[in-house]
């Protein structure tokens with residue numbers, strides 16, 4: 001694949017991303033630190049739900065600088081996560097995106113100008129995080145993605161629930177306002193990919209109403225729909241709407257097998273989730289998602305010791321699901337795999353190594369080749385990342401958060417992962 005430089009990524013030219021609060025960023029992987037937000041000259045973030053937010057934010061100084069840096073082969077700071085993954089040998093979102101949008105590369109390069117300007121006519125893909133309405137309180141999450149986390153979060157950060165930022169997150173509702181969907185409709189005219197996450201996107205009725213409008217315009221058969229979902233709900237409307245789109249792809253967020261998942265992704269019910277996964281798998285052809293099913297697992301201190309159990313479940317229980325994507329948790333740092341004491345790190349490594357050895361000839365044939373190579377190299381990358389740095393100094397913070405969440409949720413880490421007992 002011929003790209004203008006080794007740090008070049010197609011997304012800033014063809015892709016629009018809006019986070020839960022409606023801020024525009026180059027993509028979901030781009031950092032959201034204060035100085036990396038796409039803002040106007042007054043320092044106000046451009047918003048996807050403002051009448052001119054997308055038009056102005058698309059060619060802001062921030063976006064043009066990112067494009068200029070990429071054309072010159074520099075690594076933009078906002079894209080640090082991708083380059084960190086690549087340096088660890090993990091396939092980055094940049095690499096996956098360049099491959100996904102390869103047919104557009106020549107056109108984008110031909111249209112590129114040195115000042116970083118890009119026409120909105122090149123827009124082919126939209127990714128919206130539809131606010132922070134979610135039915136779960138995953139341990140590593142925050143009120144930005146699930147407003148149900150507000151009270152725990154406020155307590156653990158020793159701030160009041162009436163703090164202006166928390167009040168703002170409590171009231172986030174742009175994704176359910178009709179005026180937003182009208183503004184948004186005009187940008188959706190030429191797109192070929194439409195991605196929703198949240199919060200939990202399958203809880204948002206307005207998203208389904210919007211799909212109905214796309215179907216009415218006759219565009220649906222040209223659009224690939226995709227979701228990141230916790231799949232704890234399976235609304236009836238998907239069975240009518242999704243088959244009308246060109247293709248549907250579904251990434252299910254799942255952080256372990258059975259009790260480990262229920263522990264991290266509270267208060268999800270494993271039996272319901274397992275049933276929903278199997279229903280989607282068995283109806284994959286009707287739903288247009290037979291080659292678009294996958295899992296995303298956030299690798300963290302809570303699940304690294306049980307990762308082998310999840311991989312076995314994912315490999316053995318389905319006809320269509322592709323290899324799971326393993327995403328390293330970098331934040332909050334006290335949940336990172338790096339905080340584990342040396343003994344537990346060694347145990348995690350030995351379990352993963354003996355699992356991959358034992359499973360060497362049992363991987364599903366649909367994962368063979370690149371999928372399996374990616375999974376195995378990601379496992380190696382996870383191990384390298386964990387072993388590279390000792391952050392066991394964060395164990396007290398890990399315990400503080402775990403104890404508080406265990407108490408408020410009526411859970412107990414030590415019954416789920418008793419290997420932690422000597423350290424509690």
Ligand code: SF4
Pocket residue numbers: 009010011012026027028029030031078079080081082093094097
């Ligand atoms: S390099 Fe990575 S973070 Fe930057 S825009 Fe591309 S995918 Fe997103």
